[in-house]
Amino acid sequence: MSVQELEKEQAPKQGGFGPLAWLRWAWRTLTSMKTALILLFLLALGSVPGSLVPQRGVEPDKVAKLYEQSPALAEWYDRFQLFEVFTSTWFAAVYLLLFTSLIGCIIPRTATYLRELRRKPPAAPKHLSRLPHSASFESGLTVEEAARRLRKLRFRVVTGDGWVSAEKGYLRETGNLFFHVALLGILLAIGAGSLYGYRGNVLVVEGDGFANTVAAYDRFMPGNQVSAESLQPFSFTLSKFKVAYQVAGDKRGQALDYSAHLKVNDTPSAPTRDFELKVNEPLEVDGTQMYLIGNGYAPVFKVTDGKGQVAFEGPVPCLIEQKTTMTSGCVVKVPDAQPSQLGFLLRFLPTSVPLTNGDYASAFPGELNPEVKLLGAFSGDLGVRSGKPQSVYELAEPEVLKKLKPLVMGSAAPKPLAVGQSLELPDGLGKLEFTGVKQWITLQTSYDPGRFPALVAAATAVIAIALSLMIRRRRVFVRTSGGRVDVGGLTRTEGSAAGFAEEFSDIVKALSAGEKDVR
Structure with a gap:
């Protein structure tokens, strides 16, 4: 056996892209946020003909008149189920794909969200001056007092040897998760209305x-x-x-x-x-x-x-x-x-x-x-x-x-x-x-028995998306040593650094002020 043949035989064999891998790739693609947004857009786009073309269930006289005036056009409309958009096969396919995509998005996000709720804020870094927002002042503030004041500001607080770590803004992810759950609720309400209405x-x-x-x-x-x-x-x-x-x-x-x-x-x-x-x-x-x-x-x-x-x-x-x-x-x-x-x-x-x-x-x-x-x-x-x-x-x-x-x-x-x-x-x-x-x-x-649940789900979606857009995830760290207090902060929400600067200034004032000034 030649050296080339021996090397070829000993070379590791590359795994093929089999059926299981294709299914895994299809599931990941379907449950991605990008796919969910595309399907939501297609669902909204597919609803447009329902308002432009007369529907048999709402305006049967206009459908009959269209057949009289333009029989060829009416036949094409009927062929693509445009007279019955919301009960058509293609609309149901988009609806079911979106339903599946949302479930695939919600399950892993819920697991991640529950882990985040149980996870404590990380320990304070040693050099707080390197953070995007930092401040120092002379004070006899203790770790316990700093933790108490941050709790009054509704921060989740963890203390250590000479440091305090606080985090706030968990409702942002709550709103994001509830928005997806509300969208799923709307689809379920529509489905219930179709079955029992x-x-x-x-x-x-x-x-x-x-x-x-x-x-x-x-x-x-x-x-x-x-x-x-x-x-x-x-x-x-x-x-x-x-x-x-x-x-x-x-x-x-x-x-x-x-x-x-x-x-x-x-x-x-x-x-x-x-x-x-x-x-x-x-x-x-x-x-x-x-x-x-x-x-x-x-x-x-x-x-x-x-x-x-x-x-x-x-x-x-x-x-x-x-x-x-x-x-x-x-x-x-x-x-x-x-x-x-x-x-x-x-x-x-x-x-x-x-x-x-x-x-x-x-x-x-x-x-x-x-x-x-x-x-x-x-x-x-x-x-x-x-x-x-x-x-x-x-x-x-x-x-x-x-x-x-x-x-x-x-x-x-x-x-x-x-x-x-x-x-x-x-x-x-x-x-x-x-x-x-x-x-x-x-x-x-x-x-339509799903009418009221759909209303509740839609209201929940509006409130949830407002929470998701308005609330920022941010962290504040405090270190005390020899009468000197160092404070650092950063935001975990992209694009909200400017808005956090003013809040960070208020937090520093609350930490440096007397207890009676804390709000």
Whole structure:
């Protein structure tokens, strides 16, 4: 065997970077403070689309309108779960990673903090003049007296042979630790709300009621641990809804106030109580809150079919097309009409005014001159009995709509209908009558058991970060020898040396003064 081969065989073998080492590296990276800050930033950044893009759980009507106006863009939004940001897969992934990172940060910091609490201040250095802050004075001050005076200044004190060591500012690390614990508490509260809470959306027309049951919701989003029996058994009736508008000036037509008058029963056997529901003033029953999030018009129609029977009568919630004037699009479906089903596309004008081109438009969002303009009338199979779900804001699917027969109302377009007016349909198919106007409101129900714990955790985080930023960790040393007292001090917090200089001067004055001057 050659010398080179022998040296190669005897050379120490380098350890490979195996799976265990990769896992250890991944854990250290995930639990580092840098990673936690990046994940916290990503969580905040991921919340931005939730305020810019309409959410299905809050504004389903705006989501439907976006699908009508920009179907391609809406599909991309849906593909990236931007209509449901806070329940999306990618948001949950960031949330869980941040949760894990915080736990990994808190456990070792807690162990270090507990060791620091038990650790005594170090012995005083021999040459205090070498410290960043130092002073000397002639005095007969004893070690015991110096220790007593420093304790009055809330220092932790250790004494030795001719020296005193004192330390202060442990609450800084306490605040830092509690801030991380509070962040973890916020995440736990959010998680508890997702598991045991629920949200729902419902549209209620004036005069109608609502009972807090799963079947009554237009959209219901329960947590994983929520059942139908978990819902609080309250109910209410919407008596009246009022909107106050600015009637003059540059802001004419701007909404000033919304007010919904409810008749509420907290339980089936409880007496009825009156409640005025306003924006940001929710109805709360046993921890369940109902927020007012939208409103619109529901004109009342009566449809008589070709056999003289009333095939439809009631309010029809209309989708807002123009917010400034509350111009709304309405769809009336009459599947029970004989001899043929009927469908109507209408436009509701709260304050109808004629235009110079012969058309009509709404000039004000308030209900001053309500009229309904017929956009189209159809007969034929609407497909409502096909078993496929249909939107109340659409007459029919495109393939079904092509098979419907348009009803020609005459050579001239019919004038808008005022309240109490009717329109005869051609071919003896019946009559459409506009009988009145009601309003609808949309409500969001929210039950979140983690709401109060999240508030407590957030308040704790604010107080803790204030402690962490305002309190400085500092040490003071005193040596006495032959009537001479040497005092030295230093701060253990980076960037706070300037602020400690004034405090150190006060400490020296307290040590050199008589006992009666110590504060």
